[in-house]
Amino acid sequence: MKVIEVADILKAEILTDRVNENLEVKYGFASDLMSDVLAYANNDSMLITGLNNPQVIRTAEMLDISTVVFVRGKRPGKEIIEMAKENSLTILVTKYTMFKTCGLLVLNGMKGIELNG
């Protein structure tokens, strides 16, 4: 799914100016626990989170995740947006809850990742 489609489905605002319309995200991974993201997410995943602090961007950076969606209207501050831009990350913010965000994305064909074991 293209990032621009994600933004449309979630009525989300894109906060970073690096909008690559061809950027594809294969899977969604929703969590407020960054250690779980580090344990399970892959670089094809889009991170969906209600956590709003610099460690979200750091976590995405370590995993080469390209896109982060902040849910429940959690709008990151300037510092976080700057950090995201430095790391060529695309950031979206939606007013929808985590549950509704995931539900809408799944209905529109986004997949979750499979955990091994």
Add this chain to the structure above:
Amino acid sequence: MGDRFLKRYSYTVIANDFMLAGKGASSIKSNLKSLGINASIIRKTAIISYEAEINIAIHSYGGKIHCDIYENKIVIICEDIGPGISDVDMAFTEGFSTATERVRELGFGAGMGLPNIKKYSDRLEIKTDSSGTKITVTVCL
């Protein structure tokens, strides 16, 4: 490929500084990129360094992380000053954590730090007592 030592990157981790935590791992990552190392090795090394950095910031009085690059491996040495890990087996159990509520609010302290470090490493050695902890992690190239 032999085990010739090539380069060391080091950085300091300050206790309880959760704004800064991750900056060291981030710089290791960009340094490894500039050396042209394989992306999946960089990812493993970045995750290990990041989790170690968060662990040191949460649990110790401060420490250092060294990332040694050899021809055939990367060795990440994480050293901190006290109080040490009282139960190492428990610390490696997924979901076990002694972190505070403040740390959990940041998205860490889920008890996945050391299990994650182990998961992404090829070899892991740990020495801990009341004066501090030293974790040596090897990622083979």
